[in-house]
Each structure stands twice: as C-alpha cells, then as structure tokens.
Amino acid sequence: MSRKGVGLAAFDRSRITSAQYASHGNSLRSSHSTSVATQLSVFRSLLQQFAQTHAKDIRSNPSFRAEFARMCAAIGVDPLASSSGAGGKDGGGSFWAQMLGGSVNDFYFELAVRVVEVCGASREENGGLIGVKEVKDRIMSTRMEGSSEITDDDILRAVNTLKPLGSSYSTLTVGPKIYIRSVPKELNIDQSAVLEAAQVLGYVTVSMLMINLKWPRARAKTAIDDLVSESMLWVDMQCAEWEYWSPGFMLGTGDDG
Amino acid sequence: MSASLPSTSPFPFPRFYNFPPFFSRQPTLQTHHSQLRKWSTLILNYCRHHRIFKLSLIDALDTELLYNKSLDKRMGIGEVREVVEFMRKEGRAEWAGEGGKGVGGNEVWIWWRNPEEWASLFYEWVDDTAQKHTVLTLYELTESEATISQEFHGMDPDLLQKALSILVKRGKAQVFGQEDQQGVKFF
Structure with missing residues (x-):
C-alpha cells in the first residue's frame, strides 16, 4: 500500500531535493566558471601571442586574414565587435586593438572609408545598391600597385564596421549575389526576384518575367518600373522589346577604363 | 607631354x-x-x-x-x-x-581645354622656348614641326583666334597682319 508518499511529507521531501539540486548546481557552476575563466585567460594570451606574431600576415595576406577571421568567429570572438565595444575592456583601447596594435581594425576602417566612397560615387547610377564584387573591383582599380589584396569577405567585414555609426549601410543577399545597400530602402519580394533574374543575362524584359516567373504583365511591369525609378535598372530602348539592365554589368563587361 | x-x-x-x-x-x-x-x-x-x-x-x-x-x-x-x-x-x-x-x-x-586654358598653354610654350618678343606666324604656331609635340598642334584656326584674343586683351600678345598672313608677338 505504501507505493508512494502521497502525504504531506512528500512536499518536504521535494523541497529538500530541489534545494540540494540547487546547491549542487551552484557549486558546479562556480567551479565551471572558474575553469572557464582560466581557460579564457589562457586562450586570450595565446590568441594575443598568435596575433602579435602574425600581425603582418593578417594584414597583408587576404587568405590568412580570412582564416583568422573565420577562426575567431568559430570560437565566438568577433574581432570587430570586440573592438568597438563600449568602454573598451582594459581601460583605454579595446582588447583587440591592444592585441594587434590596431592594425586589423585600421585595415577594416580604412577599407570601410573606401567602400563608403565607392557607394557614394556610384549611387547615382545604381540607386545605392551595388554588388560586393563591383565595390571590390572599383577599390582595387584605384589602389596603388603592390598594395595588399582584398577579398569580398574583407569588404563585408568593413561594411559591418559601419554599423555602430547607425549608418544606412547594410548588406543584402539577392539570389547568389551579395549587395551593399547604401540607401535605407527595402526591396519587396518582386523587386528582389527581378534583380535576381537580371543577374543571369544582365538584363530582364517584361515578357521574360512573365514566362519564367509566371507573372501577369502588370505585376512584371510594376516591379520593373519601381526599380527603374530607383535607378536600380537602366533601360535599353533600342531593341524589339525594352531591356532593363542591371548597372552592375557596366563594370562586369568590356575592357578596363 | x-x-x-x-x-x-x-x-x-x-x-x-x-x-x-x-x-x-x-x-x-x-x-x-x-x-x-x-x-x-x-x-x-x-x-x-x-x-x-x-x-x-x-x-x-x-x-x-x-x-x-x-x-x-x-x-x-x-x-x-x-x-x-x-x-x-x-x-x-x-x-x-x-x-x-x-x-x-x-x-x-x-572644351577639353577651354580658350582660357589654351591661351595660357600658348603663353607657357612661348615662354619656355624663349620666343617672347619674336614674331611668329599663326601657321608656325599650330602647323610647323616646332609644335608637333604640343597639344595645340593642328588646332582649328577659329579656336586659335579665340585663344589669342584672350592674350591680346590681357596685353600679353599682339596680333597683326592680314588674313592668311597673320603674325603674333607675345610679351
């Protein structure tokens, strides 16, 4: 008959158990946190050593830089976020800036300035939406010879450094392509679809959209017209059916110039 | 150049x-x-x-x-x-x-160079080649071999007149002679 304590004592018992669990949990937690803290300090000093020894490589070698950034991301350290952290960890400069003498930060900040320049200069022709690759090409074309190479990844990181400024710079993925947006403008689903379609041949037409996306004419026309009025598409009227070109293709084809 | x-x-x-x-x-x-x-x-x-x-x-x-x-x-x-x-x-x-x-x-x-810019270009060239106070024909200025390396070589005669008249106004040159036989002197 005494299968289970169903009397009042059961309440006491459960209270005691939970208290025991809690105290055990506390001790576990504290021992855990001390060990993590030690690990972290060891790790930090190792990372610091590593970064100091390889600061030059990080700055000059794009693939090394990307690997380093990926490693940091994998272990949950964002080199850029930790550098812009409010208050800076150890008094003056940030944890990261101290580690690398600011070189990684400076690299991305300088790059960010260039990105802003390129976006500003090209806004008129592309409505403030420019592919990461085009930005890279433009920056590379104006750089001095012998200066270190930059990658798409670097550009994206540079754009992220602009975030704390509350600026309108953000990245936007349309299909397989990543764009940098320098005007606070949201694209709706139809507009994104049109831009994605325009990546294939460089242009779209109303009937292309009607056939491939099974859109009624009015829908295709509206989406295109919206993008044209935002300078995100250019019209070629010298063809049987008007073609709407993505300004990204201005850089993608032809010779340098 | x-x-x-x-x-x-x-x-x-x-x-x-x-x-x-x-x-x-x-x-x-x-x-x-x-x-x-x-x-x-x-x-x-x-x-x-x-x-x-x-x-x-x-x-x-x-x-x-x-x-x-x-x-x-x-x-x-x-x-x-x-x-x-x-x-x-x-x-x-x-x-x-x-x-x-x-x-x-x-x-x-x-105007990849406007008349003003052409005028100063002429003046500089004359200065550099020490031809101030020398009479040059307009033909010499734009068609002779001496100016073949200059941007104004082969210049349209109307434009040449425009550019020179700017210098004349500033008192830096004087144009004289008849059509086809015009000469210029820089000061």
Whole structure:
C-alpha cells in the first residue's frame, strides 16, 4: 500500500531535493566558471601571442586574414565587435586593438572609408545598391600597385564596421549575389526576384518575367518600373522589346577604363 | 607631354560604352544625370585623344563615338544635344556659330581645354622656348614641326583666334597682319 508518499511529507521531501539540486548546481557552476575563466585567460594570451606574431600576415595576406577571421568567429570572438565595444575592456583601447596594435581594425576602417566612397560615387547610377564584387573591383582599380589584396569577405567585414555609426549601410543577399545597400530602402519580394533574374543575362524584359516567373504583365511591369525609378535598372530602348539592365554589368563587361 | 602626340591608336573606350542602355535616354532623373556625366567624360576624353576641337554632331552620329557597332546601339541627335547642353553648363562645350548662338545647331566646340586654358598653354610654350618678343606666324604656331609635340598642334584656326584674343586683351600678345598672313608677338 505504501507505493508512494502521497502525504504531506512528500512536499518536504521535494523541497529538500530541489534545494540540494540547487546547491549542487551552484557549486558546479562556480567551479565551471572558474575553469572557464582560466581557460579564457589562457586562450586570450595565446590568441594575443598568435596575433602579435602574425600581425603582418593578417594584414597583408587576404587568405590568412580570412582564416583568422573565420577562426575567431568559430570560437565566438568577433574581432570587430570586440573592438568597438563600449568602454573598451582594459581601460583605454579595446582588447583587440591592444592585441594587434590596431592594425586589423585600421585595415577594416580604412577599407570601410573606401567602400563608403565607392557607394557614394556610384549611387547615382545604381540607386545605392551595388554588388560586393563591383565595390571590390572599383577599390582595387584605384589602389596603388603592390598594395595588399582584398577579398569580398574583407569588404563585408568593413561594411559591418559601419554599423555602430547607425549608418544606412547594410548588406543584402539577392539570389547568389551579395549587395551593399547604401540607401535605407527595402526591396519587396518582386523587386528582389527581378534583380535576381537580371543577374543571369544582365538584363530582364517584361515578357521574360512573365514566362519564367509566371507573372501577369502588370505585376512584371510594376516591379520593373519601381526599380527603374530607383535607378536600380537602366533601360535599353533600342531593341524589339525594352531591356532593363542591371548597372552592375557596366563594370562586369568590356575592357578596363 | 609625350602623350600629346596625335594618336592614331584606337581610343580605349570605357566600360560603360559597352553597356547597351547607355545609348538610350534614361527616364529616371537621377539615372539620366549619371548618364549625362558619363557621356560628357567620354566625349571629352575622345576628343582629347583624337585632337578634335570642333565636333559636327550630324557627322559624329555615325562615328564610333556615338555609334557602337558591336552592340548596334546609337545615340540619337536629340540625346546628343542634351549631352552637349549639359557640357555647356559645365563649361566644357559651346555651340559654334554666330556669337555662340547656334544653340541646337550642328557644330559644337568641345572644351577639353577651354580658350582660357589654351591661351595660357600658348603663353607657357612661348615662354619656355624663349620666343617672347619674336614674331611668329599663326601657321608656325599650330602647323610647323616646332609644335608637333604640343597639344595645340593642328588646332582649328577659329579656336586659335579665340585663344589669342584672350592674350591680346590681357596685353600679353599682339596680333597683326592680314588674313592668311597673320603674325603674333607675345610679351
């Protein structure tokens, strides 16, 4: 008959158990946190050593830089976020800036300035939406010879450094392509679809959209017209059916110039 | 100034020359403005490359400048006029003809250097070659071998007159003689 304590004592018992669990949990937690803290300090000093020894490589070698950034991301350290952290960890400069003498930060900040320049200069022709690759090409074309190479990844990181400024710079993925947006403008689903379609041949037409996306004419026309009025598409009227070109293709084809 | 020899080499067209919509007037104001600026740059560079001082719009329509054969796209006369107007407002073009009143006309000065700039170029050259107070014929200035390396070599005679008259006004030169036999002296 005494299968289970169903009397009042059961309440006491459960209270005691939970208290025991809690105290055990506390001790576990504290021992855990001390060990993590030690690990972290060891790790930090190792990372610091590593970064100091390889600061030059990080700055000059794009693939090394990307690997380093990926490693940091994998272990949950964002080199850029930790550098812009409010208050800076150890008094003056940030944890990261101290580690690398600011070189990684400076690299991305300088790059960010260039990105802003390129976006500003090209806004008129592309409505403030420019592919990461085009930005890279433009920056590379104006750089001095012998200066270190930059990658798409670097550009994206540079754009992220602009975030704390509350600026309108953000990245936007349309299909397989990543764009940098320098005007606070949201694209709706139809507009994104049109831009994605325009990546294939460089242009779209109303009937292309009607056939491939099974859109009624009015829908295709509206989406295109919206993008044209935002300078995100250019019209070629010298063809049987008007073609709407993505300004990204201005850089993608032809010779340098 | 080694690059200033009249080049027979083909003009290196910019990338946007191969962008088909570049040849159609863009309906969006902002895009159109960007288009005008690109055309303005292209025309100035093209004229500088080929030492074209005065452009006849009608004739230019069929040249590579305004007609991209490989794309089979071309600029219409209306669009070109708009570009020229844009350039004129930027001080980089001027309608040729009676008193600059040939608006909508056919011929247009392309100021890849404007008359002021030409004037100072002449003056510098004369100074550098120690020919002040020497009488030079206008033919000598623009057609002789002595100036073959200069950008003003082969200059349109009307433009030459314009540039010299600026120097005359400033009292830095004096032009004398009859037509075809004119000479100039720099001070």
